[in-house]
Every structure is written in C-alpha cells, then in structure tokens.
Amino acid sequence: xxxxKLLKNKLFVISSxxxxxxxxxxxxxxxxxxxxxxxxxxxxxxxxxIKGFIMGTDVLGRDLFSRILYGARLSLAVGFCTAIFxxxxxxxxxxxxxxxxxxxxxxxxxxxxxxxILPMLLLAILFTLIFGRxxxxxxxxxxxxxxxxxxxxxxxxxxxxxxLPYVEAGRAIGLTHMSIIFKHILPNLIGPMVVSLTFQxxxxxxxxxxxxxxxxxxxxxxxxxxTLANEGFRGVLSYPHLMIFPGLAxxxxxxxxxxxxxxxxDILDPKSSVGSSIGS
Amino acid sequence: MIQFFxxxxxxxxxxxxxxxxxxxxxxxxxxxxxxxxxxxxxAEIQANINAKYGLDKPxxxxxxxxxxxxxxxxLRESFHYIGTPVTEIIGDAVVPSLQLGFLALLLSVVFGxxxxxxxxxxxxxxxxxxxxxxxxxxxxxxxxxxxxLLVLFFSNYLGILPPxxxxxxxxxxxxxxxxxxxxxxxxxxxxRTTLLEIMHSxxxxxxxSKGLDDSTVLFKHALRNALIPVVTLLGPIAASLxxxxxxxxxxxxxxxxxxxxxxxxxxxxxPLVMGMTLMFGIILIICNFVVDLxxxxxxxxxxxxxxx
Numbered sequence: 407x408x409x410x411k412l413l414k415n416k417l418f419v420i421s422s423x424x425x426x427x428x429x430x431x432x433x434x435x436x437x438x439x440x441x442x443x444x445x446x447x448x449x450x451x452x453x454x455x456i457k458g459f460i461m462g463t464d465v466l467g468r469d470l471f472s473r474i475l476y477g478a479r480l481s482l483a484v485g486f487c488t489a490i491f492x493x494x495x496x497x498x499x500x501x502x503x504x505x506x507x508x509x510x511x512x513x514x515x516x517x518x519x520x521x522x523i524l525p526m527l528l529l530a531i532l533f534t535l536i537f538g539r540x541x542x543x544x545x546x547x548x549x550x551x552x553x554x555x556x557x558x559x560x561x562x563x564x565x566x567x568x569x570l571p572y573v574e575a576g577r578a579i580g581l582t583h584m585s586i587i588f589k590h591i592l593p594n595l596i597g598p599m600v601v602s603l604t605f606q607x608x609x610x611x612x613x614x615x616x617x618x619x620x621x622x623x624x625x626x627x628x629x630x631x632x633t634l635a636n637e638g639f640r641g642v643l644s645y646p647h648l649m650i651f652p653g654l655a656x657x658x659x660x661x662x663x664x665x666x667x668x669x670x671x672d673i674l675d676p677k678s679s680v681g682s683s684i685g686s
Numbered sequence: 687m688i689q690f691f692x693x694x695x696x697x698x699x700x701x702x703x704x705x706x707x708x709x710x711x712x713x714x715x716x717x718x719x720x721x722x723x724x725x726x727x728x729a730e731i732q733a734n735i736n737a738k739y740g741l742d743k744p745x746x747x748x749x750x751x752x753x754x755x756x757x758x759x760x761l762r763e764s765f766h767y768i769g770t771p772v773t774e775i776i777g778d779a780v781v782p783s784l785q786l787g788f789l790a791l792l793l794s795v796v797f798g799x800x801x802x803x804x805x806x807x808x809x810x811x812x813x814x815x816x817x818x819x820x821x822x823x824x825x826x827x828x829x830x831x832x833x834x835l836l837v838l839f840f841s842n843y844l845g846i847l848p849p850x851x852x853x854x855x856x857x858x859x860x861x862x863x864x865x866x867x868x869x870x871x872x873x874x875x876x877x878r879t880t881l882l883e884i885m886h887s888x889x890x891x892x893x894x895s896k897g898l899d900d901s902t903v904l905f906k907h908a909l910r911n912a913l914i915p916v917v918t919l920l921g922p923i924a925a926s927l928x929x930x931x932x933x934x935x936x937x938x939x940x941x942x943x944x945x946x947x948x949x950x951x952x953x954x955x956x957p958l959v960m961g962m963t964l965m966f967g968i969i970l971i972i973c974n975f976v977v978d979l980x981x982x983x984x985x986x987x988x989x990x991x992x993x994x
Contacts, residue, residue: 653827657831660825
C-alpha cells in the first residue's frame with residue numbers, strides 16, 4: 407500500500423512538473439521561440455525537421471516549433487479560462503441550489519438541465535458564430551456549455567454537507583447563510599472541486615482543438631494546436647510532421663493533466679473513484 | 687409503464703421545442719446571411735430572394751411559420767443545395783452516421799468490457815498494465831491524430847485499407863476504429879475500477895466462502911453489479927460519439943450528418959441547420975431513453991415508474 411501511494415505521488419510529481427514546464431514554455435514563448443509565429447520564409451518551405459528547425463517548417467516557410475510554442479499559449483489559456491469560468495458560475499449556481507433547496511433549487515436546476523440536454527458541440531458552434539471565432543467567442547462557447555457539469559457536482563456535494571453537524575452549529579451561532587456557504591461549506595469541498603477542475607481543463611483544451619480542427623474554432627493569425635492540426639491535415643500524406651507535432655503537443659498536455667487528475671483524486675478525494683474524464 | 691412512456695414523451699417534446707427555439711434565434715443573431723456570396727446582388731434581386739424565402743418578414747413570424755411547417759412534416763428546401771428538400775439530405779446523411787456511430791458503440795462496449803474485465807481479473811499483471819496504458823492513450827489522444835496515424839500506416843504505408851470515404855466494408859474499418867477508441871478506453875477504465883471495488887464487498891466474500899472459484903464469482907456475481915455504472919456512462923458516451931463523429935467524418939471525408947451540419951452552419955443554410963439540429967436532438971433523446979431502459983433491466987431495484 408505504501409509503495410503504491412508513493413508511486414501515485416511520483417505520478418503527481420512528474421505530471422505537475424510536465425505541466426509547469428509547459429506553462430513556462432507558453433509564458434516565455436516570445437523569449438524561447440527562435441522566430442515570430444507569423445514570420446514567413448524564415449526557412450525552406452515544407453521542410454521536415456532539420457537542424458535549426460527542429461519541427462520542420464510549413465507551406466509558408468514558418469518555423470513549426472515557434473508556432474507550436476505560441477499555440478500553447480492559446481490552447482492553455484482557453485483551457486484554464488473556460489474551466490475557471492465554469493468553476494465560478496457552476497459553483498455559485500450549484501451552491502445556492504443545493505443549500506437553499508426548494509424553489510431556488512427547482513428554478514436553477516431546470517436551467518441547468520436545459521443546458522445539459524442541449525447537444526454541447528451544437529451550442530458551442532452557435533456561440534462561436536455569434537461572438538466570432540476569436541478568443542472571446544471560443545471562451546464563451548466552451549464556458550457556457552461546461553458550467554452545468556460543475557453546477558451539478560457542487561449541488562450534490564452541498565446538499566450532502568447541508569445536513570452535517572458543522573453547518574447546523576454554524577446556524578446555531580447565528581452565521582448568515584452566505585457566510586456558511588462561502589466560508590464553511592465550500593472550503594470543505596475544495597478537494598473534489600480541484601479534482602474536477604483538473605479533468606475539466608484538458609477536456610476544454612480538447613474541445614477547442616476539435617472546434618478549430620473542423621474549421622469552426624480560432625482563425626489564423628491566431629493558431630492554437632487545433633488550428634495548426636487543421637492546417638497540417640490538408641497535406642498530411644506528404645508532410646505528416648505538420649499535423650503530428652501539434653497533435654503530439656496536445657497529447658502530452660492531455661496525458662499530464664489526466665495523470666495529475668488521477669493522482670490528485672487519490673490524494674484529495676479518496677472516497678470518489680468515478681472518473682470524470684468523459685469529454686464533451 | 688405507459689405512464690413512464692408518456693412522461694418521457696412530454697419531456698422529449700419540451701426539450702426539442704427549447705432546442706429548436708434557442709437554435710433558431712441564436713442562428714439569426716449570428717452575422718452573415720445565406721446569400722452573402724462573393725457576388726454583390728443589386729438591391730432588387732436581394733429583396734426578391736429574401737421575399738421568396740420569407741426572410742423579409744419579422745423574425746417571430748418566420749419562426750412560427752417554420753414551426754407550423756415542421757408540424758406538417760415539411761422541413762423545407764435547403765438554401766445551399768437549391769431545390770433539394772432538407773428531409774432528403776438528412777435521409778442520405780443519416781445512414782453513414784448511424785452506421786458509424788452504431789459500429790463504434792458496439793466495438794467500444796464489447797472491447798471496453800473485455801479489457802476492463804481482463805485488467806481487473808489479472809490485476810497488476812502485464813495484461814492489466816497494457817490494457818490501462820491503452821485506455822489512458824485512448825482518452826488523451828485527440829481523435830484526428832489517431833485517424834491520421836491510422837491512415838498513414840494502413841493506407842499510405844501498407845496500402846491495405848482505403849484512406850477515406852464510406853463505401854464498402856473495408857472503408858469502414860479505420861473510421862470506426864478511430865471513433866471507438868475514446869469510449870472504449872472510458873468503458874475499460876470504468877469497468878476495471880468498479881469491478882475492483884465490488885470484489886472487496888461483503889457478498890463477494892460470501893460467494894468465495896461458499897467455495898466458488900474465481901471465474902464464477904467474477905462473471906456470475908460481480909459483473910452484473912459492475913455493469914450499472916458502465917450503463918450510466920453510455921448516455922454521455924452516446925453524446926460524445928456524436929461530437930466525435932464530426933471530427934472523424936472530417937478526417938475520413940464521410941458524407942454524414944456531422945459534415946453536413948458544419949458546412950450548413952458555415953453557409954448559413956438555415957433550413958438545413960434547423961433540420962440537423964432536430965435530428966441530433968432526437969438521436970440524443972432516443973439514446974438517453976434506451977440507456978434508462980437498459981439501466982432498469984440490469985438493476986431491477988430501479989423502477990422506471992419511481993424515477994422522476
């Protein structure tokens with residue numbers, strides 16, 4: 407048992423180290439990248455990986471490595487921002503519905519249920535149409551379709567907590583409802599919430615890359631990994647590196663987040679064993 | 687039972703109306719119109735076109751005439767494929783999509799359960815390790831990369847399978863494989879986790895103490911209970927198959943619902959988008975309904991009538 411726990415912790419150490427490196431690379435992209443992401447003809451056109459261009463170049467002679475580094479900023483930013491948006495909105499809705507119950511619960515949860523039943527990708531596509539295919543449109547599209555999962559989770563957890571002695575004690579000494587919810591119940595739920603966040607982020611990154619891949623996501627000159635994969639897909643039989651490298655970058659990120667989520671769940675939330683990495 | 691069916695039918699109708707209403711108005715909020723091609727029409731022609739398709743009327747009037755058309759079984763003609771009824775396009779596109787989705791679901795359930803059981807049964811062995819390695823890869827690899835790698839290997843390098851389209855049986859292998867990988871992985875992981883948990887429960891200990899052997903306990907006692915969480919996953923999985931099929935249909939150039947939906951959205955082909963939306967809604971509702979039935983069949987404690 408001990409050795410297993412240690413192994414799990416090792417998993418946590420490795421996956422969080424990988425993610426930290428990825429974040430640093432993304433943040434420092436302008437310093438690390440050998441070229442600007444949109445600088446054309448810095449090398450030969452459509453070259454496979456060679457010295458000086460470790461991931462090769464694309465049809466306009468742009469350095470793929472630089473483009474992937476800059477793409478990391480977009481992909482990670484979309485993942486983090488949407489997940490935090492969903493966390494805030496979902497937690498507020500779920501906590502109020504779960505704590506007060508009754509009328510509030512009915513109203514809020516029927517809104518949540520409507521969003522839950524709607525085909526997510528369809529909604530996401532419509533949002534990107536309305537708000538444009540820039541960062542903001544994608545952010546709203548994914549955020550608006552994922553907060554309901556968070557709301558359901560928090561509602562269930564808060565409903566459980568509502569009956570516990572510490573909440574009753576809080577009420578007995580005259581704390582306000584808001585202070586019970588935000589100062590006492592929610593801090594106790596931080597474990598499961600962090601776990602769900604670590605599964606939500608990679609799912610959102612994947613959703614963004616799917617949208618971009620089918621041509622409905624971020625548009626050039628913005629190029630997330632999904633956009634790069636979409637560009638690479640057109641000539642994939644002759645120049646597979648243009649698609650494989652962005653795909654691999656995404657794969658490594660997804661892998662690290664999933665391992666981080668697994669290990670965090672074992673450490674923070676040992677009771678639940680149900681995976682939440684289902685995808686949109 | 688009849689009461690249950692009626693309740694679900696009402697729910698389905700409410701859901702579809704909400705879905706149709708939201709989609710209709712959101713679609714119109716989006717900038718651009720169906721006839722904004724490269725050509726700039728003279729104003730009179732533009733007005734004529736708008737009048738022909740009823741686009742000059744107020745939005746709510748358009749909505750209500752559309753609703754009444756749909757209730758009369760008329761999904762109208764596509765704006766983009768001029769003269770072709772939407773029902774005809776959907777009828778053609780639904781065949782490959784349903785085949786793709788169904789085959790992928792079948793493959794992922796059968797092999798997901800198989801790998802999950804194998805991993806739990808031979809826990810800690812090389813079987814367990816490789817099954818779970820496959821599972822985590824299946825969950826994390828983006829499907830467009832899986833599809834591309836499969837095409838590069840089987841079509842380009844070995845030359846034994848067609849790289850695209852949806853015609854004969856051999857052309858179905860790669861897309862089905864690509865689409866099924868993620869749900870397969872999710873099912874395998876879920877099966878393993880729940881089986882391992884159940885193997886620690888009291889009634890399993892009882893079964894062992896009666897002197898039953900490993901495989902009887904596993905297949906006759908544990909598996910049935912382990913199936914319950916897996917069945918609840920099928921709802922989200924059906925939804926994710928629909929999502930995944932958009933990508934897979936793009937990779938393999940399959941003329942299915944996903945392809946048509948994306949192009950119709952880009953073309954602002956309002957009647958086609960609305961028809962597709964209804965189609966997706968109906969498919970999702972049927973999936974959820976089947977999952978609920980399967981749920982109560984596997985776990986008799988859950989009574990359909992008692993569910994709200």
